[in-house]
Amino acid sequence: MQSSAGLRLIYRAYMAAFFLFLVAPLIAAGAFAFNDSLFPSLPWNGFTLDWFFSPVEPKLGLFYDERLLRGLNNSLYIGVVVAALSVAAGTCNAFLFERKSFPFKGVAYILLIIPLVIPGVILGISILVFASMIANWVDAEFGLFITWLRPGVPLIVLGQFSFLTTITSLVIAARLQKFDMALEEAALNLGASRLRVLRTVTLPFLYPAMFSAFVVAFLVSFENFNTTLMLVGSDAPLTITMYDRMVKAGSTPVLNAVSVVLMLGSGLLALASVAVQRERKV
Amino acid sequence: MGREAGKLSLILLMTPFLLWIGLLIILPQLGIGYVSLREKISYDEFSFGLKNYVDFISEPVYRNTLFRTAWMSILVTILALIVGFPVAYYIAKIARQKSRAALFLMCLIPLWVSDLVRAYGWIVLLRETGVFSSTLVWLGIINTPIEMLYNDITVVMGLVYTVVLFMIVPLTSTLQGMDDALLEAGYNLGGSRFTVFRRIIVPYAMPGIVSGCIITFMLTAGSYLTPVLLGGKNSSWFTEQIYNQFITRYNWEAGATFGVTLLVFTSFVVWLGLKLTGQSLATTVAKD
Structure with a gap:
């Protein structure tokens, strides 16, 4: 590459500026959780952990704020359920698309990808509308009132599941593609049954990918806003609770404290996922 | 693999895929398409047409x-x-x-x-x-x-x-x-x-x-x-x-x-x- 020292310097400066642009809002969101002030703004009044651990108003800390804790709890619950479901469905899809041939496979593959291309808001409203149509119909025909088809946690789970399954399918299918069929054949020749081969040879090979898919699905579910917003009932997950707080009550540093917890949590999970990937390469 | 077993596993793998795509993607999209075409006249009474789209454009x-x-x-x-x-x-x-x-x-x-x-x-x-x-x-x-x-x-x-x-x-x-x-x-x-x-x-x-x-x-x-x-x-x-x-x-x-x-x-x-x-x-x- 021919390039003069001056140009190279400008290029480096651009990269530095870009990374500064990337981290600036994250640092701002994080830092003011530790400022001893009632507002997340300058001046800096000294370091405090009150916004995490103070049990009394006006500086009610995150770990004593019941609504936020309930939101956190809902998010964790939804995240684990959705991630488990979408990894299960994603594993089935991976086998379906990597191992089987069937008519209209090309069309099916496009359908597999489509949920990623539909905007989250539209996925949310379409599932809301469809669930209400079924619920109304059942109500009119049989006089049954199905609560779980009305906005609430079950609908949020379905809404997030609808697009996360695409992600988990792609992650797990990519791993399955690298599988050496000779391993299965060897196990079969040695007298193992199909089910046993699946359990002792193929699935263990997929575990790392299933784990990463689980982590990614959990994180995306935890952070999801658009789809969730349309389907939320009385049990709001954390992102919705935090948004409500921001819009209605104005921001206090407790929101920065939530941000810190969220960043730490997702950072640790991301590291865990990277560590697992690295381990399997060795 | 026996043909029967192959067919069975294909059906088993196909079912979750079809349920997912059908119930959570295709039918809901058709659902909003349907709702967008209907027009409320009174409670529980609807007529169908492109009126909503005309309203949108106008x-x-x-x-x-x-x-x-x-x-x-x-x-x-x-x-x-x-x-x-x-x-x-x-x-x-x-x-x-x-x-x-x-x-x-x-x-x-x-x-x-x-x-x-x-x-x-x-x-x-x-x-x-x-x-x-x-x-x-x-x-x-x-x-x-x-x-x-x-x-x-x-x-x-x-x-x-x-x-x-x-x-x-x-x-x-x-x-x-x-x-x-x-x-x-x-x-x-x-x-x-x-x-x-x-x-x-x-x-x-x-x-x-x-x-x-x-x-x-x-x-x-x-x-x-x-x-x-x-x-x-x-x-x-x-x-x-x-x-x-x-x-x-x-x-x-x-x-x-x-x-x-x-x-x-x-x-x-x-x-x-x-x-x-x-x-x-x-x-x-x-x-x-």
């Missing part, structure tokens, strides 16, 4: 919101390409082998942080009592605090911030496959830096550019938090209209009409992009 506020969302999304996509391309090129071609992975991971950091936290970070920085404004006052550059939120420039900047990573990732992976010999050949044949860029680098990176632009555009047009939080109540973003119709006004017929319009519109833009560049959906979106 109401300038709605129409303009769609156009505004569209051109701002295109602007954001172009800006993300301009901002992201040099970064991707640096990571793929200029950085030393060792630092490549680290730089790439650094680019991904904001991806792991919720949209909400990122938008909140910008609010803390940019509002009237925010970090930038008070620092400028303290430095004596301005006399009174200024509000940097709730304008279009901030919304565009915030959106570029949110989506630029989805531009960098496909660009980097495409550029990484480029052989340096191509560049050297270009220079040896007397090409200037600009010629090499225009005739070699850009054509080579085209698949990455297309997939980056498509993902970026879809994410921007469908985004909700960034325009609403950074643009304030009158950001006139299209998804905000959908939310208002559905949840605030409880006018599902109009909301469904808006939803279908957005979906048709974004699909059209994506289709056009793919057509013009000769790429297919499967290879651009599902790369990894």
Whole structure:
């Protein structure tokens, strides 16, 4: 590459500026959780952990704020359920698309990808509308009132599941593609049954990918806003609770404290996922 | 494997796929299509027709919101390409082998942080009592605090911030496959830096550019938090209209009409992009 020292310097400066642009809002969101002030703004009044651990108003800390804790709890619950479901469905899809041939496979593959291309808001409203149509119909025909088809946690789970399954399918299918069929054949020749081969040879090979898919699905579910917003009932997950707080009550540093917890949590999970990937390469 | 067993396992694997795609994707989309075509006459009485769409087109506020969302999304996509391309090129071609992975991971950091936290970070920085404004006052550059939120420039900047990573990732992976010999050949044949860029680098990176632009555009047009939080109540973003119709006004017929319009519109833009560049959906979106 021919390039003069001056140009190279400008290029480096651009990269530095870009990374500064990337981290600036994250640092701002994080830092003011530790400022001893009632507002997340300058001046800096000294370091405090009150916004995490103070049990009394006006500086009610995150770990004593019941609504936020309930939101956190809902998010964790939804995240684990959705991630488990979408990894299960994603594993089935991976086998379906990597191992089987069937008519209209090309069309099916496009359908597999489509949920990623539909905007989250539209996925949310379409599932809301469809669930209400079924619920109304059942109500009119049989006089049954199905609560779980009305906005609430079950609908949020379905809404997030609808697009996360695409992600988990792609992650797990990519791993399955690298599988050496000779391993299965060897196990079969040695007298193992199909089910046993699946359990002792193929699935263990997929575990790392299933784990990463689980982590990614959990994180995306935890952070999801658009789809969730349309389907939320009385049990709001954390992102919705935090948004409500921001819009209605104005921001206090407790929101920065939530941000810190969220960043730490997702950072640790991301590291865990990277560590697992690295381990399997060795 | 016996034929019977093969058939059974195909059915077993096919069932979850069909249930998922059928019940959660296809039928709900048909559902909003259906609701968008009906018109409420009185309680429990509906007639069918295109009236909702006619209303949409004849109401300038709605129409303009769609156009505004569209051109701002295109602007954001172009800006993300301009901002992201040099970064991707640096990571793929200029950085030393060792630092490549680290730089790439650094680019991904904001991806792991919720949209909400990122938008909140910008609010803390940019509002009237925010970090930038008070620092400028303290430095004596301005006399009174200024509000940097709730304008279009901030919304565009915030959106570029949110989506630029989805531009960098496909660009980097495409550029990484480029052989340096191509560049050297270009220079040896007397090409200037600009010629090499225009005739070699850009054509080579085209698949990455297309997939980056498509993902970026879809994410921007469908985004909700960034325009609403950074643009304030009158950001006139299209998804905000959908939310208002559905949840605030409880006018599902109009909301469904808006939803279908957005979906048709974004699909059209994506289709056009793919057509013009000769790429297919499967290879651009599902790369990894």
